[in-house]
Amino acid sequence: MLSVLGAGLSLAQPVAVNQVIRSISTGRSAAPVVLVLVLLVLGAGLVGAAQQYLLERTAEGVVLTARRRLVDQLLRLPVREHDARRTGDLVSRVGSDTTVVRAALTGGLVDALGGALVFTGALIGMALLDPLLLGITLGVVLVAVLAVVIASARIQVLTRAAQEAVGRLAAGVERAVSAVRTIRASGATDREVARLETEAVSAHDYGVRVAGVGAVLWPISGLAVQGSFLAVLGVGGYRVASGALAVADLVTFILFLFMMVMPLGQFFSAVTTVRAALGALGRIQEILGLPREDAQDRAPGRTEGTPGAGAATLGPGRRGRPVEVSFDQVTFSYRPGRPVLDRLSFTVPAGSTTAIVGPSGGGKSTLLALIERFYDPDHGSIRLDGADLRAMSRTDLRARIGYVEQDAPVLAGTVRENLLLAAPEADEAACQEVLGAVNLLARLQEHPEGLDAPVGDDGAGLSGGERQRLAIARSLLADTPLLLLDEPTASLDSRNEQALHAAIRSAAAGRTVLIVAHRLSTVVGADQIVVLDHGRLTATGTHEELLGTSVLYRELARHQLLV
Numbered sequence: 135m136l137s138v139l140g141a142g143l144s145l146a147q148p149v150a151v152n153q154v155i156r157s158i159s160t161g162r163s164a165a166p167v168v169l170v171l172v173l174l175v176l177g178a179g180l181v182g183a184a185q186q187y188l189l190e191r192t193a194e195g196v197v198l199t200a201r202r203r204l205v206d207q208l209l210r211l212p213v214r215e216h217d218a219r220r221t222g223d224l225v226s227r228v229g230s231d232t233t234v235v236r237a238a239l240t241g242g243l244v245d246a247l248g249g250a251l252v253f254t255g256a257l258i259g260m261a262l263l264d265p266l267l268l269g270i271t272l273g274v275v276l277v278a279v280l281a282v283v284i285a286s287a288r289i290q291v292l293t294r295a296a297q298e299a300v301g302r303l304a305a306g307v308e309r310a311v312s313a314v315r316t317i318r319a320s321g322a323t324d325r326e327v328a329r330l331e332t333e334a335v336s337a338h339d340y341g342v343r344v345a346g347v348g349a350v351l352w353p354i355s356g357l358a359v360q361g362s363f364l365a366v367l368g369v370g371g372y373r374v375a376s377g378a379l380a381v382a383d384l385v386t387f388i389l390f391l392f393m394m395v396m397p398l399g400q401f402f403s404a405v406t407t408v409r410a411a412l413g414a415l416g417r418i419q420e421i422l423g424l425p426r427e428d429a430q431d432r433a434p435g436r437t438e439g440t441p442g443a444g445a446a447t448l449g450p451g452r453r454g455r456p457v458e459v460s461f462d463q464v465t466f467s468y469r470p471g472r473p474v475l476d477r478l479s480f481t482v483p484a485g486s487t488t489a490i491v492g493p494s495g496g497g498k499s500t501l502l503a504l505i506e507r508f509y510d511p512d513h514g515s516i517r518l519d520g521a522d523l524r525a526m527s528r529t530d531l532r533a534r535i536g537y538v539e540q541d542a543p544v545l546a547g548t549v550r551e552n553l554l555l556a557a558p559e560a561d562e563a564a565c566q567e568v569l570g571a572v573n574l575l576a577r578l579q580e581h582p583e584g585l586d587a588p589v590g591d592d593g594a595g596l597s598g599g600e601r602q603r604l605a606i607a608r609s610l611l612a613d614t615p616l617l618l619l620d621e622p623t624a625s626l627d628s629r630n631e632q633a634l635h636a637a638i639r640s641a642a643a644g645r646t647v648l649i650v651a652h653r654l655s656t657v658v659g660a661d662q663i664v665v666l667d668h669g670r671l672t673a674t675g676t677h678e679e680l681l682g683t684s685v686l687y688r689e690l691a692r693h694q695l696l697v
């Protein structure tokens with residue numbers, strides 16, 4: 135509406151000027167029309183300001199929506215998708231690409247409406263004044279428009295490439311910053327900087343190429359403007375001299391020409407920014423178009439996944455009785471034709487602790503990932519109390535599982551935030567209890583801020599063993615009937631190891647526990663041990679049984695488990 139109003143106020147100005155000239159030439163008082171003219175100019179200015187504000191506000195709103203949807207989508211993509219993509223690139227789509235889209239909304243799209251109105255109005259005014267002059271003007275302008283439209287397609291391609299390079303740069307920065315200690319210690323800082331510079335230069339080069347195409351567009355529009363002015367002045371002057379056109383009409387025509395030229399300039403720049411935005415929008419849409427992990431859970435007709443259905447009725451904090459986990463002929467591969475788990479069958483009885491041991495890369499962590507349904511088996515099935523995992527919604531399933539990863543990620547924030555991740559409602563007493571159970575309470579109480587002590591990215595400020603124990607405390611707080619533990623491979627000092635084992639023992643009480651074990655002390659305490667070699671189950675039994683029956687286990691016990 136403001137665009138229409140603004141266009142009207144602008145288009146009325148040449149008409150008012152025409153009246154002023156005619157009043158003066160006929161000796162009448164021009165004051166009232168001059169007043170109207172001043173009001174028109176002021177009004178157009180005010181409307182323009184309001185329009186600009188609304189435009190920016192709307193653009194911010196659109197960016198907000200895009201960012202919300204992107205963030206929501208990114209945190210719900212299947213784990214496989216995250217495996218295949220680079221974190222920094224995903225992050226740059228939320229930051230950088232949305233900003234490029236914003237530019238089109240303020241500088242391009244919506245301006246185009248007001249511009250088109252003024253353009254059309256001016257065109258009509260010019261047609262009424264002198265169709266011949268208009269024909270000459272349009273001839274010049276059309277050539278320029280065609281050139282711009284053709285060149286702008288190239289801008290879209292180049293901007294997309296530039297944004298891809300920005301994505302690679304962000305991914306590279308993320309990679310380097312997250313491993314900054316290793317890079318420093320390896321003396322690789324210069325090489326990493328050079329590597330990142332290559333990506334920055336690549337983004338720069340595409341940017342320069344966009345500028346190159348843009349640079350061709352500006353002279354074209356400039357030439358169109360100059361050409362049409364010269365033509366109108368020449369031919370118009372001749373027509374005034376020959377009496378075919380009044381001076382007032384020529385002046386009005388030229389004012390209309392001004393009005394037509396402005397939106398034309400806007401159009402040329404809008405084409406550039408809109409094309410650039412389409413390139414960035416493509417990158418946003420690519421992510422928004424990916425299927426989410428919960429897509430199947432929500433598919434109509436799958437009633438098993440609805441909360442409260444089947445076996446999946448428990449939430450965090452309502453542990454209930456321990457569950458039984460069984461693997462039945464489970465085969466899984468990350469890449470086709472290269473199975474990581476091969477026809478695996480075993481059962482973890484309810485309430486027992488089962489340790490999984492085996493050579494590195496044998497598929498132990500993968501096995502836990504399948505129970506969490508980060509991936510689904512290619513063949514066979516995994517069951518919880520007899521119910522196939524695929525028949526439960528992932529949300530319900532995960533509410534019943536505590537999961538401590540091998541490198542036990544601790545999120546930047548406070549100790550309390552980390553604890554409350556899976557059980558946001560837990561109170562102070564419950565937090566202190568679980569921290570006590572993993573022997574962390576005394577250590578944390580040394581800090582003046584206690585549970586609100588800050589921890590850095592990746593748990594900076596905590597030792598490896600403390601991170602693991604904090605992760606175990608987190609899963610204890612969630613109080614789930616099933617616990618999956620991936621024991622750290624890094625050697626801990628004996629005090630830390632003891633503390634970790636005390637934590638595991640306390641976690642195992644009244645729960646079913648499946649633990650990837652790297653330490654003999656863990657294995658000896660387990661009710662059952664599963665030996666995994668290259669994705670195949672080679673033996674099951676207790677420590678004593680396996681020492682007698684499994685050659686591989688004896689080897690592992692002698693070497694690997696005694697780290």
Ligand SMILES: Nc1ncnc2c1ncn2[C@@H]1O[C@H](COP(=O)(O)OP(=O)(O)OP(=O)(O)O)[C@@H](O)[C@H]1O
Pocket residue numbers: 217468469474493494495496497498499500501540
């Ligand atoms: N996300 C992934 N994408 C592709 N391959 C993977 C992925 N994760 C693991 N692998 C491969 O699957 C195999 C099993 O890995 P997994 O982490 O399950 O072994 P592991 O027995 O836990 O090893 P470790 O004892 O060293 O932790 C390895 O060959 C590994 O390279």
